[in-house]
Amino acid sequence: MKEHIEDRLNKLEGLNTIELIVKKLNVKKSTAIKKIHELKKMGYVETSGGGKQPRLYRVSITRMQKIGNPGLYDVINKNSPIKLVKPYEHRVIGKNISIEEAIVLAVKSENFRLILASLALFNKVKTWSKLYELAKKENVRRKTGALYELTREIMRARRMNDKTQKLLLNAKHEKKDIIAGMHSEDFKDIEKKWNVHIPFNYNDLRRYKE
Amino acid sequence: MINIEQQNELFKLIGEILKDKLECYVIGGSAMMYYGMKGNTKDIDLVFEHEKDREKIIQVLKNLGYNERGIKVVSIIYPKKKNTPILLERDDSRVDLFVNKIISTVLSNSMKNRINSIYEYGNFTIKVLAPEDLIITKCATERAGDRLDAVEIMKRAKIDWEVIIKESIFQAEVTPYLFPVFLFDFLYELKEDLKAEVPKKVLDEIRKISEDMLEKKLKGKKKIKTF
Numbered sequence: 001m002k003e004h005i006e007d008r009l010n011k012l013e014g015l016n017t018i019e020l021i022v023k024k025l026n027v028k029k030s031t032a033i034k035k036i037h038e039l040k041k042m043g044y045v046e047t048s049g050g051g052k053q054p055r056l057y058r059v060s061i062t063r064m065q066k067i068g069n070p071g072l073y074d075v076i077n078k079n080s081p082i083k084l085v086k087p088y089e090h091r092v093i094g095k096n097i098s099i100e101e102a103i104v105l106a107v108k109s110e111n112f113r114l115i116l117a118s119l120a121l122f123n124k125v126k127t128w129s130k131l132y133e134l135a136k137k138e139n140v141r142r143k144t145g146a147l148y149e150l151t152r153e154i155m156r157a158r159r160m161n162d163k164t165q166k167l168l169l170n171a172k173h174e175k176k177d178i179i180a181g182m183h184s185e186d187f188k189d190i191e192k193k194w195n196v197h198i199p200f201n202y203n204d205l206r207r208y209k210e
Numbered sequence: 211m212i213n214i215e216q217q218n219e220l221f222k223l224i225g226e227i228l229k230d231k232l233e234c235y236v237i238g239g240s241a242m243m244y245y246g247m248k249g250n251t252k253d254i255d256l257v258f259e260h261e262k263d264r265e266k267i268i269q270v271l272k273n274l275g276y277n278e279r280g281i282k283v284v285s286i287i288y289p290k291k292k293n294t295p296i297l298l299e300r301d302d303s304r305v306d307l308f309v310n311k312i313i314s315t316v317l318s319n320s321m322k323n324r325i326n327s328i329y330e331y332g333n334f335t336i337k338v339l340a341p342e343d344l345i346i347t348k349c350a351t352e353r354a355g356d357r358l359d360a361v362e363i364m365k366r367a368k369i370d371w372e373v374i375i376k377e378s379i380f381q382a383e384v385t386p387y388l389f390p391v392f393l394f395d396f397l398y399e400l401k402e403d404l405k406a407e408v409p410k411k412v413l414d415e416i417r418k419i420s421e422d423m424l425e426k427k428l429k430g431k432k433k434i435k436t437f
Binding site for chain 2 (some may be wrong): 006013029043061062063065067068071088089090091092093098123
């Protein structure tokens with residue numbers, strides 16, 4: 001690594017605004033913009049915000065190769081108002097994760113926050129039959145159906161056709177718990193209908209009402 | 211030598227051939243390429259949790275024209291070492307396949323939890339070990355190239371030395387080796403000979419842990435295992 005790049009990375013490591021960069025590098029604003037964009041081109045910087053929000057620059061001295069396409073966390077963060085902190089970088093090579101696949105992967109994960117954030121994706125499903133096939137492959141049909149019905153109750157979601165709903169409902173040989181040991185106090189009717197334990201109460205879904 | 215594009219192509223092909231999902235961990239130069247720390251590597255190092263997974267990949271690679279390298283070659287590359295991998299090669303491409311142990315280092319649960327990134331190539335999923343764990347695995351090999359790699363990792367990543375210290379203590383508990391002793395030697399050499407940026411405080415702490423461990427071992431009068 002060239003000496004001046006390494007030096008710049010060490011000075012800017014972490015989250016920055018452009019004003020902070022001006023201060024840390026002791027340069028004028030136009031120069032700061034140029035220098036941060038040089039680092040961004042090399043893959044050391046991730047940006048967020050912009051528009052009404054202040055733009056933030058996350059500078060990392062370790063540069064993960066952006067191979068392939070966005071993984072599960074990126075797809076959910078792009079499509080859900082509930083944002084997730086990525087425990088690791090997930091990239092998929094050779095294909096893109098569809099909305100339907102992201103929902104099923106989230107249900108399968110048994111991760112509270114991941115499933116919660118994925119509920120918003122039901123409004124973006126393009127092919128219900130694809131969702132069914134994926135849920136069938138991962139043996140989470142009734143769970144997917146129950147979460148869909150829960151989503152319809154608390155926010156806008158595209159309407160699932162009757163055939164897919166029936167197929168999801170009639171699935172057999174599935175565990176009841178979406179997340180082991182967790183069940184709902186507020187959605188017992190959905191739990192009874194789908195014979196699954198929903199891990200959410202109204203309070204957990206508050207973020208979607210805001 | 212293999213670059214990141216060639217590595218990706220191979221993994222993608224394996225992912226297309228595999229009938230069921232299979233995952234493994236990548237270490238060494240291959241992992242460093244994912245971090246952008248290296249442009250190419252002599253071989254691809256993969257670690258599997260189960261022997262049957264390694265067997266599946268060996269079969270796939272053999273069907274792609276890879277041949278197993280002889281025991282003599284293995285002993286040259288990994289002299290006097292146990293838990294040596296199965297080495298396969300085809301033309302310029304070499305793949306080393308380990309199961310759970312990388313020479314004298316165990317693939318621990320904490321290493322698995324620290325993974326930095328996951329790359330999915332169809333049915334083949336690659337998990338990349340954290341920079342700290344790449345250093346731990348490199349300290350056991352006694353190869354000059356691995357020393358240079360370790361220095362490069364220290365330059366290009368913000369190393370959490372506490373992680374390395376704790377992991378070395380854990381490795382000493384689960385393997386017959388006094389890991390902190392060898393880690394100290396390794397890091398001391400890197401600092402002295404290759405001017406690596408190893409904080410003095412860290413070296414002092416590892417030295418203290420090593421001395422305490424050696425003392426306990428000598429009191430117990432058990433034979434001290436070397437790598």
